[in-house]
Amino acid sequence: MFGKVPIVLVFDVEPDQRELSPTNRPDWLGFKRLVNWIRPRRRQIEQATGRQATFNWALRLDEQIAHAYGRADWPLHHDHELFHELLAEGDGFGIHPHAWRWDESEDRWLEDHGRPGWPEHCTRLAHATFLKAFGWPPEFFRHGDRFLSQGLVQTLDALAIPFDLTMEPGHPGVERLAPHERTTGSIPDYTATPTYPFRPSKADFRRPGRPAHNVWSLPVATSCEIATPASQPVLSAVLGFPADRVIPICHAALTRDDPFLVAVARTDVFTNPDWTTQFEAAFAYLEQFVVQGAGRFCSPRQALSWLESGLAHSPSDRHASTPFRRSA
């Protein structure tokens, strides 16, 4: 068995606000600050370990972005140079659609998980927008607010997206994550979802089974249920939440049998000083684990390859030359 534990650290690249003004088009300050913060940290980690440290960026390229910013590829267009730099440093890129829809009758956003075909449409738009901008398909998918459905998993198969990083084992089903927001449908129950990678059953995408979908699910460790049974079950304990809750979750994933970790942070952690402090503390824990030689920051493909084969190398599906790289 390869001696290093795979750590897939994913950043949800999002606007700083969830319910965007349809006219203001504010900069995504959290994203810029996070990139500026993490690039020197990456260099330090790589110098200390002699190995590449790969981070993963899950991009919002959906209908909410198209409606509020005039184009679904707005972040790629607006922060072109930052993305070039992250690409040049070897990071992974995927899509992070949310299912927000502007409700004309009420003049506000509605997270429309329950509208037939709408989440699938948002995912197809994000996929097409990514493909057009990068010249190669997204390396992974991660839906917003841990929403997933049988129709979405079928769409991932149809789009040949290889990895899903949406499911968060341990969380019961809930109507919505934020009580004040308007939503339809509901967020699935993941209490029986395994904490290891699996191919979702066609009968129930939340569990392994045959016949299976093509996509691999790499579950995200955010539930305190795994580490401390008495904790709050609704919110996803992503990096930026109190570190004294997040670190035990990460630690439990990194030290179990067949250890691996998918951990997530939203880019807005750098818009609030307390969230930043909590994020930095949780990151420092992961960094220490890596620098001590126990783990490695990697892509979903590398993680699965290492877990399956125990080898230190994995094939890359990224083309050597892409439109994004050529103009760098």
Ligand SMILES: [Zn+2]
């Ligand atoms: Zn999100």
